[in-house]
Amino acid sequence: MTGSFGGAGWAARLRPALGEIVIAAGVLVLAAVIFWQTLSIPVSPIYAKVGPTVMPMITAAGLAILGILLMVEALQGGWRTEEEKNVTPDRVALLWIAAGLVLNVLLIGPAGFTIASVILFVCVARGFGSKAILRDAAIGAAFALVAYFGFAQTLGINIGAGIVESAIERIFGLGQGS
Amino acid sequence: MEAFSQLLNGFAIALTPMNLMWCLVGTTLGTAIGVLPGLGPALTIALLLPITFKVEPTAAFILFAGIYYGAMYGGSTTSILLNTPGESATIITALEGNKMARNGRAGAALATSAIGSFVAGTIGTLGITFLAPVVVDLALKFGPADYFSLMLLAFVTVSAVLGSSAVRGLTALLIGVWFGLIGVDLQTGQPRFTFGLPELLDGINVIVVAVGLFAVGETLYVASRYRLGNDEVIPLKGSLWMTREEWKRSWKPWLRGTLFGFPIGAMPAGGAEIPTFLSYYVERKLSSKPEEFGKGAIEGVAGPEAANNASAAGVLVPMLTLGLPTSATAAIMLSAFQSYGINPGPLLLESQPQLVWGLIASLFIGNVMLLVLNLPMIAIWVKLLQIPAPLLYAGILVFATIGTYGITQSPVDLILLYLVGAMGYLMRRYDFPTAPVIIGMILGPLAEQNFRQAMTISAGDWTVFFTRPLSATILVLVALALFGPKLYSLAVKPKPEGVPGDA
Numbered sequence: 288m289t290g291s292f293g294g295a296g297w298a299a300r301l302r303p304a305l306g307e308i309v310i311a312a313g314v315l316v317l318a319a320v321i322f323w324q325t326l327s328i329p330v331s332p333i334y335a336k337v338g339p340t341v342m343p344m345i346t347a348a349g350l351a352i353l354g355i356l357l358m359v360e361a362l363q364g365g366w367r368t369e370e371e372k373n374v375t376p377d378r379v380a381l382l383w384i385a386a387g388l389v390l391n392v393l394l395i396g397p398a399g400f401t402i403a404s405v406i407l408f409v410c411v412a413r414g415f416g417s418k419a420i421l422r423d424a425a426i427g428a429a430f431a432l433v434a435y436f437g438f439a440q441t442l443g444i445n446i447g448a449g450i451v452e453s454a455i456e457r458i459f460g461l462g463q464g465s
Numbered sequence: 466m467e468a469f470s471q472l473l474n475g476f477a478i479a480l481t482p483m484n485l486m487w488c489l490v491g492t493t494l495g496t497a498i499g500v501l502p503g504l505g506p507a508l509t510i511a512l513l514l515p516i517t518f519k520v521e522p523t524a525a526f527i528l529f530a531g532i533y534y535g536a537m538y539g540g541s542t543t544s545i546l547l548n549t550p551g552e553s554a555t556i557i558t559a560l561e562g563n564k565m566a567r568n569g570r571a572g573a574a575l576a577t578s579a580i581g582s583f584v585a586g587t588i589g590t591l592g593i594t595f596l597a598p599v600v601v602d603l604a605l606k607f608g609p610a611d612y613f614s615l616m617l618l619a620f621v622t623v624s625a626v627l628g629s630s631a632v633r634g635l636t637a638l639l640i641g642v643w644f645g646l647i648g649v650d651l652q653t654g655q656p657r658f659t660f661g662l663p664e665l666l667d668g669i670n671v672i673v674v675a676v677g678l679f680a681v682g683e684t685l686y687v688a689s690r691y692r693l694g695n696d697e698v699i700p701l702k703g704s705l706w707m708t709r710e711e712w713k714r715s716w717k718p719w720l721r722g723t724l725f726g727f728p729i730g731a732m733p734a735g736g737a738e739i740p741t742f743l744s745y746y747v748e749r750k751l752s753s754k755p756e757e758f759g760k761g762a763i764e765g766v767a768g769p770e771a772a773n774n775a776s777a778a779g780v781l782v783p784m785l786t787l788g789l790p791t792s793a794t795a796a797i798m799l800s801a802f803q804s805y806g807i808n809p810g811p812l813l814l815e816s817q818p819q820l821v822w823g824l825i826a827s828l829f830i831g832n833v834m835l836l837v838l839n840l841p842m843i844a845i846w847v848k849l850l851q852i853p854a855p856l857l858y859a860g861i862l863v864f865a866t867i868g869t870y871g872i873t874q875s876p877v878d879l880i881l882l883y884l885v886g887a888m889g890y891l892m893r894r895y896d897f898p899t900a901p902v903i904i905g906m907i908l909g910p911l912a913e914q915n916f917r918q919a920m921t922i923s924a925g926d927w928t929v930f931f932t933r934p935l936s937a938t939i940l941v942l943v944a945l946a947l948f949g950p951k952l953y954s955l956a957v958k959p960k961p962e963g964v965p966g967d968a
Contacts, residue, residue, distance in 0.1 A: 310895050314636055322670060331653070335916040337925075339650040339657060339898045342909070346642050348489050353636045366630065367896055376689035384688055384862075388681075391866060392876055400649050404866065408859040415855035423859070431859055434867055460622070 304365025311361045315354035321347040383414030404431035468598050473656040475822025479527065479830055487524045488827050491531020492834045498532075499539025500846045501857060502547060504680075506536035506777075507903070511675035512868050522805045523820055527827040528609045529798055534586060534831050537777055538839055539771055541578045542846050545571060558773070561758065561765030568761050573708070577715045577763055578770040579839045585723040585771035586832040589778025591653075592727045593785075593825055597814065600786040604811040609918035610929050614939040615913040619789055621946045624901045631947070633897045640888075642904025642912075644669050652917060664877040671800045671906055671948040673869055675793070677882045678899045680865040682889020684858045691854065715767040718748050722771030730779025732791075740772035778828070785809050785821055788911070793900035814852055 325343040360366050387410025396402040408427025409420055417423055478484065498509040510532055520528070545562035558578065607615070624634030647658040648668025659665040726740040748764040749755055758765055783789040788810040790796035802809050807817065813839075814821055839846075869882045892899050923929035930936050941944040 290932060303788060307895065310891065317640070317643075317801065321658070324660075328655055337652075337920045339653050339655045342642070342913040342916070343646055343657065345907075346639050346646065349905055350636065350643075351638050353632055353639065355470070356632045357636065359631070366633070377691065378689075379687060380688040381890075384685060387862070388886075392879045395866070395870065395879070396876060400870070402866075404863045408863055411684070411859035411862050412689075414853035415691055415858060417853070417855035423856070426856060427859065427863070433862060434864065 303362055304367070307361035307365035307367070308358065311354055311357035314350055314357055318347050318354055320348035321350065380416075382412040383410050387411050387414070400435055401428065401431045404434075468594055468960060471818055472594050472826060473823045474517065474819065475824075476829075477825035478523065478819055478823035479826035483553040483825070484524060484527050484827065485830070487520075487527045487832050488531045491528040492535040492838060493531075493832050495532035495535020495622065496539040496542075496838060496846065497535075497834065500542050500849050501539075501852075501861075502543050502850070504536075504861070505794075506533055506612040507675060507797055507900070508683075509536045510794060510797050510801070511672050512864060514672050514797070515868050522807065523823050525801070526824045529801065530824055530827045531831045531834070533777065533794065533798070534774070534828065534835055535679065535776055536783060538579065538582055538835050539846065541582065541773070542575060542839070542843070543850065545574045545578065545766070546847060556738075557626060557745045558766055559767040560745070561762055564759070564761035565763065565766065568765075570761065573763065574761075574766050575709050575843060576840060577711065577767045579802045579836060581715065581719040581722065581767045581771040582774040583836045584719045585726060585773075586778060586830065586835075588723045588831065589727045589730075589775040590825060590828045592731075592775075593778055593782055593828070596782055597786050597821075597825075599667070600782060601811045601814050602738050604787050607811075607819030607935060609915040609922065610933050611935040611939065613912055613915040613919055614930060614936040614943070615787070615789065616908050616915065618939050618943050618946065619791060619908060620905070620912075621943050623791065623904050624898075634652065634901050637892065637897050637899065638901035638905040639775065641674075641902035642909035643905075644902070644915075645906040645909035646676055652914075662877065664875055669881060669906075670869075671797060671903065673878055673882050674906060675797055675903055676865045676868055677885030678889035678892070678902060679793075680735040680861050681883060681886025682899065684862055684891060685886060685890035686893040687854075689894075691713065711763050714763050718744070718764045718768030722773075723775040726772035726775025726777075727779040727786070730776025730783040730791075731840060732779075732963070740776045744768035778884040783826075785813065785824075787812060788813075790904060790907060794901040796903045800907055834966035859904075942950050 321343055325340050325347060328340050328343070330338040330340055340454040385406040388412065391403045394406065402414040405424055405427040408430065409423045412427075413420070479488070494513060495506070495509060498504050498512070499506060510529060511533060513528075541558050541562075544556075544559035544565055547563075560576040562578065565571065584590055597912065620638055621635075624631060624638045643658070644670070647665055649656050649666050722740070722744045725744050727742045730741075745765055745768065748762075748768040749758045752758065752762065752764050754762065780792050780795050782788075783791055784795040784799060786809075788808060790799045790800065799809060807820070865882065866879065869878050889899055890895075892902075919929055920926075930940065
């Protein structure tokens with residue numbers, strides 16, 4: 288393999304960039320997954336050349352080639368600009384947002400849209416550094432309620448009625464428009 | 466001329482009170498959301514798509530047209546006042562416009578941008594009117610094999626042009642193609658890549674991917690770097706009107722910008738970056754005051770802004786006439802068409818003329834509305850810009866949840882949304898362009914369809930793509946686009962690396 292890359296010169300240029308290597312590996316893994324999943328699609332003989340597996344196979348092959356190209360680039364120092372590489376992401380912020388998203392998914396069914404959205408709102412705001420939790424919760428609640436009733440009443444779209452929504456509907460005697 | 470009378474019909478439709486109202490709603494919403502940093506037209510349309518499900522098609526598309534143009538106007542405002550352009554096409558505007566704002570000429574920058582956009586948008590829409598029937602005539606000669614090659618061309622130019630690397634762009638594209646393949650294959654009834662989940666049988670909704678990439682992914686990315694920068698909004702001082710001299714310096718760049726923007730936007734994968742960069746370069750060369758460039762030259766705002774809007778109009782030409790989306794925004798609009806069971810293409814102009822011409826007429830009207838909206842209401846938009854980032858992004862994510870959950874009430878879709886968002890974050894961090902994913906998702910299945918039709922007609926003969934003259938020509942262009950830049954750089958400057966003896 289070294290022969291086609293210029294012999295000793297290639298090894299000297301080897302400056303593995305960890306992040307990019309992981310990404311390139313990810314692309315290769317994806318190609319492999321697509322390939323493996325495509326194999327399990329049954330193909331009837333009539334459709335052989337135009338069957339359901341042609342496009343997926345081409346996609347898998349393409350991703351495999353691109354993955355290899357990416358890996359080569361990654362091993363030669365990666366492709367990000369210097370400026371990008373020196374910026375370390377704020378992981379705490381990311382965790383706050385991720386937490387908000389996860390809680391949203393878990394709660395939106397049982398507790399309803401408003402409660403889940405308020406939690407999401409507060410978590411994301413916290414991720415951006417806002418420490419005024421009560422204020423954020425109030426704003427989030429107002430926003431969510433306006434959005435919910437806007438959608439539910441004017442457009443008749445149900446976006447997850449839950450505890451708060453049903454209570455408000457009962458208080459104000461609003462039926463859900465359909 | 467037939468096109469003209471069709472256009473007049475379109476106006477008759479667009480000028481009804483109901484449709485005028487939709488146009489107004491669209492332009493206002495589009496501008497309001499386009500102004501918000503980080504939200505480009507593609508995301509705006511994706512987020513507002515669920516609203517249109519309850520509305521009939523003509524009205525829905527008038528709404529989209531308003532949002533499309535409105536979002537572009539809004540984005541320009543942000544670039545000038547905040548120096549963080551909403552999307553790559555407005556980088557140039559930010560360059561000169563922001564400098565003008567710092568010099569106290571923010572009003573003039575905004576005015577030249579708005580008027581230039583109006584001029585360009587109007588001329589561009591006229592361009593659509595007269596160009597569309599011509600392209601349709603040409604398109605009717607296309608067979609499935611030619612369409613497939615055309616889509617290949619779009620794939621390649623979109624990935625090679627958007628972003629800094631063809632390899633990464635193509636990777637994003639193929640990921641999008643894969644997303645598009647998930648679900649039941651319509652021709653054989655075979656489920657593909659559903660991993661046993663019944664929710665995936667219908668495939669992944671493009672809104673989920675668009676919102677995931679552009680909203681969730683973008684939010685994650687911005688959050689990860691938030692403390693590291695501080696953007697101040699430049700206060701709006703100085704008059705909103707341009708001086709005579711500024712008018713004199715602006716009108717030619719407006720026209721030149723339009724001339725660049727429209728044709729390039731209309732070509733498959735022209736995109737908006739090339740025309741704006743080109744316009745900036747040309748204006749700098751032609752200006753009588755080149756030393757002002759870099760410090761706030763009005764031509765540097767007038768030309769690129771016009772180019773930007775003209776190319777937005779241009780992009781609609783292949784979308785409406787060929788069904789070929791050449792930008793993420795066009796791809797989302799295309800999927801909106803599909804969800805109404807309407808398939809843009811050469812036959813659309815014949816079978817649903819009132820829809821298409823109503824849409825085009827609304828673009829004209831929308832342009833007028835935007836000019837009226839933007840200049841006087843600028844103070845309101847500036848207020849929007851001042852929403853603190855934590856609240857802004859929190860609101861965006863909640864809205865994203867509404868948009869997704871509201872369609873299907875399925876938590877699986879929400880999980881998909883967030884997973885795609887995580888992928889979007891990684892893509893942003895590692896410099897992968899995200900727009901090709903959307904384009905791949907929409908065009909991939911279409912390409913597959915055309916491929917299969919072509920193969921069926923030719924009874925399994927692969928060479929049909931090379932023997933049909935149209936298809937063969939296009940494939941040559943594909944090869945040029947893929948390998949051309951590389952070969953060119955190799956020929957012009959022989960590689961310094963790889964020379965033996967180099968340290």
